[in-house]
Amino acid sequence: MAERAVEEGLFERADRYLSELGRWSIWRALMFGQLMSLLLCAMSVCNYYLSTCHQIALPTGQSTLRYVLQCLTFTTWLSCRSGDRGIINVLRCRGWRYMLLALIDVEANFLLILAHQFTTLTSIQLLDCVSIPAALALSCILLKVRYKIVHIIGVSVCLMGVGCLVWADVEDGRSLSGGKNQLLGDMLCLSGAIMFALVTVIQELVVKTLDWVEYLGMMGLLGSIYSILQTAALERHTVLSVPWSNWQVVALLIGFVLAQYTFQVLAPFMLRETGATALQLSLLTADFYWLMLNVALLQYKFHALYFLSFTLAATGVMIYAVKRTPISSQSQQSAPYSVFCVSFPSFEESRKEETTPLHTEMSEGSPDSQAFRMNGDALFY
Numbered sequence: 001m002a003e004r005a006v007e008e009g010l011f012e013r014a015d016r017y018l019s020e021l022g023r024w025s026i027w028r029a030l031m032f033g034q035l036m037s038l039l040l041c042a043m044s045v046c047n048y049y050l051s052t053c054h055q056i057a058l059p060t061g062q063s064t065l066r067y068v069l070q071c072l073t074f075t076t077w078l079s080c081r082s083g084d085r086g087i088i089n090v091l092r093c094r095g096w097r098y099m100l101l102a103l104i105d106v107e108a109n110f111l112l113i114l115a116h117q118f119t120t121l122t123s124i125q126l127l128d129c130v131s132i133p134a135a136l137a138l139s140c141i142l143l144k145v146r147y148k149i150v151h152i153i154g155v156s157v158c159l160m161g162v163g164c165l166v167w168a169d170v171e172d173g174r175s176l177s178g179g180k181n182q183l184l185g186d187m188l189c190l191s192g193a194i195m196f197a198l199v200t201v202i203q204e205l206v207v208k209t210l211d212w213v214e215y216l217g218m219m220g221l222l223g224s225i226y227s228i229l230q231t232a233a234l235e236r237h238t239v240l241s242v243p244w245s246n247w248q249v250v251a252l253l254i255g256f257v258l259a260q261y262t263f264q265v266l267a268p269f270m271l272r273e274t275g276a277t278a279l280q281l282s283l284l285t286a287d288f289y290w291l292m293l294n295v296a297l298l299q300y301k302f303h304a305l306y307f308l309s310f311t312l313a314a315t316g317v318m319i320y321a322v323k324r325t326p327i328s329s330q331s332q333q334s335a336p337y338s339v340f341c342v343s344f345p346s347f348e349e350s351r352k353e354e355t356t357p358l359h360t361e362m363s364e365g366s367p368d369s370q371a372f373r374m375n376g377d378a379l380f381y
Contacts, residue, residue, distance in 0.1 A: 026318060026321050026322060028273070029270075029273050029274045029278065029317075029321045030282075030314065030317055030318060030321070032266075032269070032270050032273060032274075032282075033270065033274070033278065033279065033281075033282025033283075033285075033317055034282065034285060034314075035266070036263060036266060036267070036270055036279065036282055036283060037282055037283050037284075037285045037286040037289065038286070038289060039259045039260075039262055039263040039266075040259075040263065040283055040286040041286045041289040041290050041293070042255065042256075042259040043256055043259045043260055043263070044286065044290050045290070045293060046252045046253070046255045046256035046259065047062070047113060047116065047256060048116075049252055050062075050249070050252050050253070050256070051116065051117065053248075054243075054246070054248070054249050054252075056238070056242055056249065057114075057117060057238060058231075058235055058238055058239065058242075059109075059110045059111075059113040059114040059235075060106070060109075060110050060227050060230045060231045060234065060235055061227075061231045061235050061238070061239055062113065062253065062256050062257070062260075063106070063109045063110070063113075063223075063227055063260065064224070064227040064228055064231050065253070065257040066257050066260040066261045066264065067106075067219075067220055067223035067224040067227050068220075068224050068228075069220075069257065069261050070216060070217075070219065070220030070223070070224075070261060070264060070265075071217075071220035071221050071223075071224045072220075073216075073220070074213055074216035074217040074220050075087070075217040075218075075220045075221045076217075077213055077217060078090070078213060078214060078217030078218070079217075085211065085214070087217065087218075090214055090218060091218075094218075095218075098218040098219065098222055099222055101199065101202055101219070102218070102219050102222035102223045102226055103222075103226055104195050104198060104199055105195075105199045105219060105223060106223055106226045106227050106230065107192075107195060108192050108195035108196045108198075108199055109192075110192075110230070111188045111189070111191050111192030111195065112188075112189065112192035112193070112196065114188055115185045115186075115188040115189035115192060116185075117185070118181045118182065118184050118185025118188065119181075119182045119184075119185025119186050119188075119189060123182065123185065123186055123189065124185075124189050126162070126166055127186055127189040127190050127193060128189065128193050129159060129162055129193075129284075130190055130193045130194060130197075131193040131194065131196055131197040131280050132155060132158070132159070132197075132277065132280045132281065134193070134194050134197035134198070135197040135200060135201055135276045135277045135279075135280045136155070136277055138197060138198060138201040138276075139201055139204075139275065139276055139277055142201055142202070142205060143201065143204065143205060143275075145275070148323055150319060150320070150322060150323040151277075151320050151323065153319055154281070154316045154317065154318075154319035154320030154321075154322075155277070155281065155316065155320065156316070157312050157313075157315055157316035157319060158281045158284055158312065158313050158316030158317065158320075159316075160312050160316075161284060161308070161309040161310065161311070161312030161313035161316065162284055162287075162309070162313070164305045164308050164309040164312060165287055165288065165291070165305065165306070165309040167305055168291075168303040168305035168306060168309070197276070197280065200267070200271065200276040200279060200280065201276045203215060203267065203268065203271060203276070204271040204272075204275055204276045207268040207271055207272055208271070208272060212268035212269075212272075215268065216264065216265065216268070219264075267279070270282075274321055277320070278317060278320055278321055281313070281316060281317050281320060282317050284313045285310055285313045285314065287309075288306060288309055288310040288313070291306055292306065
């Protein structure tokens with residue numbers, strides 16, 4: 001009798017999970033993630049042709065144009081606001097935190113682009129996966145996310161897809177060895193992946209507790225300053241030697257900037273829908289799109305494991321998104337941070353609207369919602 005009850009409970013739970021697959025929010029998150037993955041693939045294509053066909057290496061300079069464009073749009077938007085939501089008040093209350101976050105973001109982009117010059121694509125595919133456990137751990141620490149077994153299964157399925165992709169690369173002769181300085185390239189990729197995970201988790205915290213326009217505006221302003229200074233210090237000779245009269249080079253640079261800019265603008269909406277870990281999982285399929293493009297353009301040998309890899313990655317994202325990731329209601333604001341918290345009464349309504357449509361299983365007045373806001377206040381106020 002007890003065994004029958006257990007079996008019925010398992011069947012009911014499985015049926016409930018399967019019924020969740022019919023929700024539009026699951027498919028919307030999947031499609032949104034694949035759009036982000038395609039944008040990442042477009043950035044990889046532009047960077048590949050710039051470095052291999054035109055011997056142009058601008059790890060910081062390429063991102064500088066995106067930061068400037070982001071500054072012109074969202075920093076200007078932020079500057080038009082007044083009161084508590086204006087740029088002056090944001091700089092006074094949270095400026096140093098954005099300064100640190102923008103520095104990490106600039107260096108993460110720099111390291112990930114630079115790694116392609118020293119190590120192999122297969123190594124980068126493997127080491128990029130470090131961002132997934134990093135995002136899991138940071139979400140637990142900073143956002144107090146409580147993961148369940150279904151989330152671990154989803155992550156595991158996605159990583160199996162990466163394994164299939166690397167297996168196909170090894171069979172086709174694109175091994176883990178090679179590159180100008182593989183150890184250096186691997187360390188650059190590993191550091192960049194961890195920093196990228198940190199940026200996405202903090203970005204999720206900001207867009208869910210504060211304001212996505214504020215985030216993009218401050219990152220555009222401070223990122224422009226950092227990247228311009230770093231480009232002038234490290235890449236000024238390369239910038240001067242770029243053949244600006246070559247329309248192909250200009251087109252690749254513009255394509256890279258537009259793809260990266262669109263990626264950054266869409267990222268807050270993806271993070272509001274699913275979270276930082278789901279975003280990292282969705283980006284795994286970018287390697288599949290890149291390989292399919294190489295099959296079409298560079299006559300790479302087609303391998304059946306490519307489709308298996310894509311299927312596993314997409315299935316893992318769906319499994320992960322089926323069950324929401326609730327926020328712990330036990331987390332409280334620590335005393336050392338309380339002296340830095342600033343109350344913004346006029347900001348409450350906009351923050352209430354931004355915290356309700358999330359995949360976090362919390363109602364507006366629930367303890368979970370209040371705890372999540374207190375975490376955001378403690379970390380970013």
